Amino acid sequence: MLNAEVVVVGAGMFGAAAAKYLARGGADVLVIGPGGQSPSHGAPASLAPFGAHHDEARIVRRLGWDRVWGTLDTRSADRMRALEAESGIGFLTECGALALMGKGVRDRTAEMLRLAGAAGVTVEELSGTDLGRDFPDLALPPVAGGVDGLLERQSAGYLNPRLLVRAQLRLAAAAGARLVNGQVATVDKNPSPAGRWLAQGTAADGTAVHARAEQVVVATGALANQSGALPTGVRLDLHAYTEPNLLFEVPAGQLERFRDLPTVVVVDPEDRGNDNLSVYLLPPVRYPDGKWYVRTGPGMQPLVRELRTAEEMLAWCAGGTIGAEQARFLAAMTRTLIPALEPVSVRPSCCVVDKTPTRHPYIGPLGEDDGLFVAVGGNGHGARGSDEIGRLAATLVLGGQWDFPLPREVFAPVPAPAPRVSGADRPPYLTPPFGLC
Template sequence: MAFIYDLCVVGAGMTGSAAAREASLTPYFKVCLVGPPEPKVRKITTGKEVFGAHYDEARIASTLTSKHAVWGVLAQRSINRYSELEKMSGVHFYETVGSLTVGTRISQYMNQTKNNAKNQGILFNMEVLNNCQMKNKFPYFNFSSEDQGVMEENAGIINPRKMVMAQISVASKNGCDVIRETVTNIFRQPDGHSRIKTETGRLIIARKVLLATNVFTELHNLLGNIRPLYVPMPQTVTLAEISPADAIRLRNMPCVKYNGTGGQSWPSDYPRDNDQHIGFYMLPPVRYPDGKYYIKLGHADAILKGPLKVSEIQKWYCGEGDRLLEEQMFNLLKGVLPEINFLSHHGDACVTMVTPNSRPYIDLVNPTTGVVIGDNGWSAKSSDEIGRIAAQMMIQANWSYDLPKDLFKLYTNLTGPPSQSKL
């Protein structure tokens, strides 16, 4: 008789690994996590079908948000558990460097950011800085005289590769089987169990299945005729190399999130949103696997160039993003940090799954199949809590979380788009 898992988590990225780790804590509940490892080389010619958004060394971990307040809650709860996860796994993936949210004074962006902080009860942990105060504290930044900042000291940087490593390590210690293959087919049997087939022909049988497959969910029609409503949007970042000496000089540099009219000397041709604002995020120097130090800058959602077709996603992951946009971002970076001598720069690419209500999908498709997808570009820092919610949903077969279920409802071609929600 074939072995039957209680839960099979498909997708071994940040959220899937977190869900597997959480589920593995349940006594007498057998879990497996299925997903390919990161390829040594990202090329279509290698035959790899699935890629992950966690193929990176640095992401911002901040509870401050100008977006939907639920993202701040998810981030806060995740960040509060980072140290515990590091201790359990023995893998260090988080550095507290602080995060500076900057924008034009008395703007909707800054007002929303401060209001969300107040509603989350974290405003007392923040320091509001005018332009002069920012200049004194961070003399290397070149912001507008009209800008102000909110400094979050407890924020920092996660290494997503190592975070996934930590989650998988703890899950394995708890008895979770990790299968490093790509799932190509899921068939629900008459008895309610699912037959999960991988690229090598391996057959896995599970009572329940949780899909953490994000933009690759439709690659092999893992949900059958059900199509989640989302838009696969291409992301481009610039990675600008600096010297070890400059990395030391910028050792107290925080992460930055910006939305405003921009500095007077910033490039005039950088793409702006409908309000003529520039938006970007930036991380301080991080040493990458090639031994070099890079400052990473990414663009705001307002200038996304997309969407991508499902058939285009693999090719995009194997490239360096939009070359023109990457050059524009590098020129912007030089305007923001005018005193830094950049040695080189190159682009990198990934894809975000943007849902209609800009929140993650955490929902049951049927009594034994669930999804935890829809990163919206903000899930890295919140992945531990998102995975925890999904695992509890699958184990309990109902919703017991303290936030409303409808916030995370899956909308598909069969259900139609969501109505507007307040949170």
């Protein structure tokens, strides 16, 4: 039996950051989560390997869709270089971040720029001529009415999420946190006097894990409702969706040509079903197979499909196959944005994205004074704000002073309502404009 003051369930980006700040705050912390293995298509036997950090790149920027995300992202980005130095692990590539905002949301664009300026974030406004001059290999998408280019050059680009997690866990361990490579199957009230909570599961070596704690932080991302990490009968209003990606292998002769592209996000405000053009694109990134790939994914088109059960999630992630309609859309948008790219190969990558009805992460307690907390709900772009999300979760667990410029109620977890009827109207978070990925 393991004992701790706080058990963190989940060793992804939110959980690793929370563990670091909890340990630095003096808590006796035990982290239980997969040890960073990468899933192989067709091989995994459980949901454990399918955290959001099992890829090579996530977009980093400080320009936020609203004040909540702008503040989370800015605070986290401002600490990334220090985090690299402290851990000895480099994970940030500063290639710049470009948002191509449909002119139909100029009021929102103006507010985003105002908030960025107030936070001291430099964002350049680029015309079509400017974009053609600075990025001649990048073409503009045919969004109705045109687009406004917003470019961050500093503290922006992409991070390697696996290395970010490794850095956070290294710092958590240095501060005294204990790490268990494994998977939690149940979290319930502890019937014995020692500790209010009992987390049980299996370690990577097959041995049983039993951990007692006064407090528990559930940081299992999109899997929160399916993984067993929440007590019996407790569910969050958190929805998981398929996120189809395509990886375009860059030929050696074109690598230098495209390596200096920024990350790109297209925000199309028109609700035209699957014809909406919202996407994100990453410049060439080196993957573990030694090859360089441009990766393209959807902003949040209706062509995504909700994953309601653990079996559906497993089949999607392990299958490694995206739909024909999804593939056509992503291939067409990649040709539109980088028309000169002549990929050696194209292969799919199946990701999962979670959404909350608030559009913001859930950070806080479930229930009154019972010691159960959550840090979930990245809404498709939680990686770059993960350090601040983890810090806020640790602040609440430790009973510290709330020092975020918006009230903690902004992040209050929402319990699941009655199940939606299949085929019902799309929820607001699936309706354009989708925000910044």
